[in-house]
Structure formats: structure tokens, C-alpha cells
Amino acid sequence: MAGMSPSERRLQKExxxxxxxxxxxxxxxxxxxxxxxxxxxIDIRGAAGTLYExxxxxxxxxxxxxYPFDSPEVTFVGQNIPVHPHVxxxxxxxxxxxxxxxxxxxxxQSVCLSIMSMLSSCKEKQRPPxxxxxxxxxxxxxxxxxxxxxxDSV
Amino acid sequence: xxxxxxxxxxxxxxEFEQKFNYRRPMYTIFDxxxxxxxxxxxxxxxxxxxxxxMEAVNPxxxxxxxxxxxxxxxxxxxxxxxxxxxxxEMQRAQDNGxxxxxxxxxxxxxxxxxxxxxxxxxxxxxxxxxxxxxxxxLTSEISRVFTHSTMVDxxxxxxxxxxxxxxxxxxxxxxxxxxKEYQFDPAGTVLKICKIYVNLKDxxxxxxxxxxxxRSYSPSLFALSEDVLVRIxxxxxxxxxxxxxxxVAKMAHEHEAREEATAEAPExxxxxxxxxxxxxxxxxxxxxxxxxxxxxARHLLSDQTDPFNRSPLSMEHVIPNTELKAEIEAWxxxxxxx
Numbered sequence: 001m002a003g004m005s006p007s008e009r010r011l012q013k014e015x016x017x018x019x020x021x022x023x024x025x026x027x028x029x030x031x032x033x034x035x036x037x038x039x040x041x042i043d044i045r046g047a048a049g050t051l052y053e054x055x056x057x058x059x060x061x062x063x064x065x066x067y068p069f070d071s072p073e074v075t076f077v078g079q080n081i082p083v084h085p086h087v088x089x090x091x092x093x094x095x096x097x098x099x100x101x102x103x104x105x106x107x108x109q110s111v112c113l114s115i116m117s118m119l120s121s122c123k124e125k126q127r128p129p130x131x132x133x134x135x136x137x138x139x140x141x142x143x144x145x146x147x148x149x150x151x152d153s154v
Numbered sequence: 155x156x157x158x159x160x161x162x163x164x165x166x167x168x169e170f171e172q173k174f175n176y177r178r179p180m181y182t183i184f185d186x187x188x189x190x191x192x193x194x195x196x197x198x199x200x201x202x203x204x205x206x207x208m209e210a211v212n213p214x215x216x217x218x219x220x221x222x223x224x225x226x227x228x229x230x231x232x233x234x235x236x237x238x239x240x241x242x243e244m245q246r247a248q249d250n251g252x253x254x255x256x257x258x259x260x261x262x263x264x265x266x267x268x269x270x271x272x273x274x275x276x277x278x279x280x281x282x283x284x285x286x287x288x289x290x291x292l293t294s295e296i297s298r299v300f301t302h303s304t305m306v307d308x309x310x311x312x313x314x315x316x317x318x319x320x321x322x323x324x325x326x327x328x329x330x331x332x333x334k335e336y337q338f339d340p341a342g343t344v345l346k347i348c349k350i351y352v353n354l355k356d357x358x359x360x361x362x363x364x365x366x367x368x369r370s371y372s373p374s375l376f377a378l379s380e381d382v383l384v385r386i387x388x389x390x391x392x393x394x395x396x397x398x399x400x401x402v403a404k405m406a407h408e409h410e411a412r413e414e415a416t417a418e419a420p421e422x423x424x425x426x427x428x429x430x431x432x433x434x435x436x437x438x439x440x441x442x443x444x445x446x447x448x449x450x451a452r453h454l455l456s457d458q459t460d461p462f463n464r465s466p467l468s469m470e471h472v473i474p475n476t477e478l479k480a481e482i483e484a485w486x487x488x489x490x491x492x
Contacts, residue, residue: 005366005367006307006428006430009428009429009430010427010428010429013429068427068428069452069453069456101464103457103459103461103462103464104427104449104453104461105426105427105443105461105462
């Protein structure tokens, strides 16, 4: 593992454990991450018995070289962006652990699980009320958005 | 006097988000103050104070100052190099006559764009150089703040990165015509960068950080810079740079041995956040997790909470895990014998 930065070392380790023992509904293509450890695409599947059952989504993770002290930039990408009150149609996710409440003790896996549970607890598929305005005005990087975590129940 | 220096520095951190314009006179003032022995003493005292409080809740002013300088240096030099590369590309296109085929409007646009980039490059070059000069001066007298574990990786990778760009295979990308006009002075910058290496070379942590920077460091980096030093009249630095290179190589070797040890170490010897073999394990009082001291110190710089349960935490409250430390050391010793 020579020549790896501390963040890459940690990511390498996370990748290995995620490939070896993926949590249900989560899968990562090990090759994508091996080309560039700072950029991952993760496939997730809507859990059975939820509004998203059978749907497939892709999450993009971008890491800075300050990871894990600095949170990853996580967005939904691809054709299918889940319709959810905390997910904007451009893929940005309103989830406090991705910004203010990030902690280096969290991991890619725990972020995936949080997002899955956010989807699973949804009772009605709809976009956030300010979707149109936000998507038009936001920065490309969701971490630059000053999120207002209004509602933790969903 | 101390207050004066203090205001100076606070002012700087406040203004950081604002235009770099404000900063320019700062460097002039700094240069002036640095030459006055009393003021220089002041800087040194601030640095000593910083060193004793590296892990305090409110980062000491000198640490913030040093941190900002490094941020600036990275930003400015990076911008400068990017702009120089763009200029080079545009000059090439212009010379090849590629622009002759464009209609008049596009051509005018290109020319004004080139002027714009040129101006930016000039600005970045001047400020970037000022920043590097300031860093060089500071490191000549004060090294320990810069080689503290929370800083050392960044300064090492910054130096490596720019040295590599300026002496490595990319260097021709920045060779523009009339470099003087843009205040582009690669030779001067290389000399200053080398000087900073030499200033910091007594620190093991620094040499290790240099060798571990995966992005830009390779053993040939110093050989390349030696060639360049010969050409730009940095002969007197060569001997010292050789020492730097040797020490870096030695640290790299020792580190490799440690890496191997890490791969074989029992899981509880590893830092739960960085997965490295812990050197100085400490227990976090509320979550009872053990992590390496450098890891938690780094985390607390930006967030004063226990990463495992978010309860408030500061460096004074961590408890050394002496038992585990002894266990790790004994295990390493055992390994070394084999």
C-alpha cells in the first residue's frame, strides 16, 4: 500500500469491507473505486415493503483528501433519482450527517444505511416543496448549500 | 508590541475570506517587522506559545496564522501554475497562426482573455511568491509549529507538489514567453522551496511526511531538483538538499517496515478512524473508544466533539491508554527481533 495517502488508505479499507460484506441492498463496483479511490458509485435497491421496493438508484460519493475528517460529497446520480421529500430532483440530499453532523467515525457504509432508512421511512413520494427554486439556484456541490434540516421524521 | 502583532494576525484570519488584495500590504509589514529583532522575538514567542497550546480548544493564533499561510501558498501557487499553463497554451496557439483563422470578434476576445489570464497570473505569482518568502523566513527560525503533527502533512505535500511541478517533467508547461512580464520566477520559487525543506529537515516528522506524500513524492524528486539547482545557481543548497533527500529516504524505509507491521497487527492496535497502527493511543472519556492521539487532535481542530457520540470533548480530557501503548510497543519489539 505504499504511496497511499491516509485518506486513500482508509477508503481502501472501507472498500474492501464493503465488497466483502455489503449490507443488504447495497453494492459497489470494486473496479470503479480502484481506478480512483476518491470517487465511488454505489448501487442501492429500495427495500422490500417500502415505497421504493424494486427501484434501483445510484449514489455518487466524492471524497476530499481530508476524508474522513471532512465529510464526503454524496448525491444521487443517473436516470432514477428517488422522489422523496429530502431528495431534490438534481440528486442533492438533505441529510444532516452529510454536512453539519458528519463525524469521522461514520463511513460510506453508515451513510448508505442512513440514506436507505431515510427512503424506507418515507410515507408519500413527493419532491421537497422548494425543489424548483433550489434546483435552479443551488451550487453544484451540495456541501455548499446551507441546509435547513426542518424535519427529522421522514 | 505583542498586541500589535496579535491584531495583525487576527485581522488576517478575519480577512481571509475577503479579497487577497487586503493581504498584500500584510507581507510588506511582515517583512519589515521580521527585520526588527524585537518584533522577531515577538513572533518567536507567539510560536512558542502556540507550540504549548497546539491542542487547545481555541487554536493558538500563530497556528492559525501558519495554517492560513499554507492555505494561501497552496491556493496561489496552484492558481499561478494553472494560469501559466493556460498562457503557454494560448501563446502556442497564437504563434501557430491558429488564431488567424478566427473571425475578428473571436480574435479580439481571445486576446483580451489572454490579457486577463496574464493579469491574474501576474497577481498570483506576486502574492504566491510573497507567501512563500514569508514561509521561508518563518521556518528559518520557527520550525516546530510547522512540523507539528497537525500541520506537517500539509506543508510537506505542498512543498513536494510545487517542487515537482517546477522541476519535474511538467515544468515545460509553464515556460511562457516574457515570463518577466507576469512576474513568473520559477527559479526564485524553487530556491525558496528548497530553503524551506532545509529549514525543516531536522524534524523526523517532516521528513517522514515528505516521503509519505503519495501524490508528488518519489525518490527522483530530489535528484531532479538537484539538476535544477545547479542550473539556477542554488549550488550552495545542494549539499543540504542531499541531506534532506537521504533523511527522507531513511524515514521512508523505516516507515515501510512499520507498514508491514500494520498489516499484521491485531485489530485493536489499529486506530478505528484511520486504520493505522497507533503510536500514542488515548481513551476518549465519554465514548470510551481508543484512538491515536494525532487522529483525535486533528478531528478536534475542526469539531470539538467526540466523533463517536458527539459529546463535547477537548484534548485536555483524553486519557492516555498506557496499557495498550505498552502492549503495542512490546509487540513491535518482538517483531523486530524476528
